[in-house]
Structures are given as C-alpha cells and as structure tokens.
Amino acid sequence: MRAFGKSDIGRVREMNQDSFFISSPEDKLQLFIVADGMGGYKGGEVASKLAVETSKSYIINNFDTIEHDKESILKLIRSAIEYANLAIFEKSKQVPELENMGTTIDICLVISNKVFIGHVGDSRVYRKRKEFFRKLTTDHSYVQKLVSDGTITKEEAYNHPKKNMLIKALGCSPFVEPDVTVKGFLKDDILLMCSDGLTNMLRDEEIVNIINQNPIEACNRLVSKANENGGLDNITAVIIL
Numbered sequence: 001m002r003a004f005g006k007s008d009i010g011r012v013r014e015m016n017q018d019s020f021f022i023s024s025p026e027d028k029l030q031l032f033i034v035a036d037g038m039g040g041y042k043g044g045e046v047a048s049k050l051a052v053e054t055s056k057s058y059i060i061n062n063f064d065t066i067e068h069d070k071e072s073i074l075k076l077i078r079s080a081i082e083y084a085n086l087a088i089f090e091k092s093k094q095v096p097e098l099e100n101m102g103t104t105i106d107i108c109l110v111i112s113n114k115v116f117i118g119h120v121g122d123s124r125v126y127r128k129r130k131e132f133f134r135k136l137t138t139d140h141s142y143v144q145k146l147v148s149d150g151t152i153t154k155e156e157a158y159n160h161p162k163k164n165m166l167i168k169a170l171g172c173s174p175f176v177e178p179d180v181t182v183k184g185f186l187k188d189d190i191l192l193m194c195s196d197g198l199t200n201m202l203r204d205e206e207i208v209n210i211i212n213q214n215p216i217e218a219c220n221r222l223v224s225k226a227n228e229n230g231g232l233d234n235i236t237a238v239i240i241l
Contacts, residue, residue, distance in 0.1 A: 001030055001110065005238040006219040010197055011231030017044030018195050018236040019052045029063060030110040031056060034236055035103045036123050036195040038169070039092075043101030047088050047171050051103045054084040055118075059109065068111075074180045077107055077118035081170070081178040085120075088171030102171040105178075106137065106193050110240065115185040120178045121169050123236075124199060126207070127183065128190040133208040136183055140168035158203075164196065190215055191240040194222075197233035201226035215241050 002025065009016040017037035023030050035051040037044030058080040066072045084105065092098045104121025117125055122139040138144060142165040146152045157163060170176060185191065190211060198207070202225060210225060211218045219237045226235045 001025060001240065002216075003030075003032060003238065003240045004216065004219045005236070006223050007236040008223045008227065008231075008234065010234050011227055013234055015042070015045060016234045017048055018197070018234040019045075019048035020193075020236050020238055021052050021056055022238060029060060031059060032108040032110070032191075032193060032238055032240055033105065034123050034193045034195060034238055035105045035170075036121065036197070036234070036236070037101065037103040038166075039101035039171075040099070041097060043092075043098045044103065046091065046098055047101040047103040050088050050091060051084045051105045051170055054087045055080040055105065055107060058083045059107075070182055073109065073111070073116050074182060077109060077116055078178055078180045081105060081107065081118050081120060082176060085170040085176040086174060089174050092171055100172075102166075102169040104166070104195070105170055108191060108193060108240065110185055110191075113184060113186055114182050115191060116180070116182050118178050118180050120176060121166055122164075123193070123195045126192040126194075126204075127185070128192070128208060128211055129186070130188075133204060133211075135204075136181070137179065140179075141166055163200070189241075191238075192218075193238040193240070195234060195236040197231075197235035198222055198226050198237055200233060201229040201231065201235070211239070215239060 035048035037048030
C-alpha cells in the first residue's frame, strides 16, 4: 500500500488550517486522517492539529486492546473521534483566543480488503473503483441537508451561498455523533481524502480525470488545479492506493 498527501494554504487565506496524517508503509496500522479547522486567529489550525494528534494516538494506543471484528473497530474509531472532540472543546474553553474553534475530521483505517471510516463535517472520502468514482461520506452541511430533503439539486448546491455552513463539527459541544462505516478496499481501488478547499474548486469529474492520468502525482496536480481555479481556501488531498 502506498499513500501520498499534500496540503496547501491556497491563494486567499493567511494561514493553513488544514492538517493531515499518513501512516508509513512499515507502520503496523495503515491509518490516514484529514482535518479542516475553523475559527479565529490560529483557532482552526490548533483544532485540526489537535483532532489529528488525539484521534491518531487514541487509535494506535487502543487497537491491541480490542477485538478485531467489524463492530469493535468501528467503535474504536467512533470513540477516537469523540475523544478528539472533547479535547478540542476543553481547549477552546481554557484559552480565550481559541473560543469557538472547531474542525472537520475524516479517518480511514485500512485493514486487509476493508477501509473503516469515521467522519464529521464536510471534508470527504471518495473511492475510485475501475470507472466508478463514489463519495463514501455525506457532508454534515446545511446545503447537503437541502439536497437530501429534495429542496435543491446537487447542481444548485455547488454554487449555493451557504455551502460552507456546517451542521456538525468537532469542538463545538462536549458531545458529537460521528458517522462510521466500513467499505471494501480491493486491489486497484484508490481512496481520496480531501478538505472542501479541493471539492469547492474542482468538480468530481475533474478530480477523477486527474487521478486517472497519474495517481502517484494526483495530490500535487489536484492542489495545483484547485489553485488555478481560485484557491479560495486551504487545500488538502490524500491518495491511498
């Protein structure tokens, strides 16, 4: 298994508030995390880094203590996200300038031919399988709720003025309910984890075309293309193959 990642400040923001983690091929656990922070001066940067570090440590430190069946692994990921959420929430209460900070999080733990996913917010996980490119997470956003309710179309959602309004994020309250799921991850499948700084600048068709051209160079090319299209936010992309 190989993984590649790139994070970029973009062309508008003064600071990169995205964070990510990629396991090395030699690591016992093949763990991958993306977080997109928000909130004030340095708040988002602190929140996303704290989310990555606390959830990573929780999973690594507790993996050997659990049964390695589907439900136990999903529970571990859920607990890791809940632990990270509480750490961010408490930190925001301790430091006045970090008040109201928060972050998205996506976790992928690849075991054999499965990927265990934890998700909060509007960062995304996609899977490319042969000619099919499918989003494996559902955005926790106001606009996604409108789409799910049938109020607006997916096309209308793409340019909606409130598309960045989240209805769920880490650090906003002491409790959070993450989405957790398990999907197949077969030979020749490709996973993409990314912040909305990528998906707000590139349509899915553009993303998969770049991945198809050269998966190994895809992260660099995706970030470059997002910047060419405006780079209105921090941009993070992680490719796992």
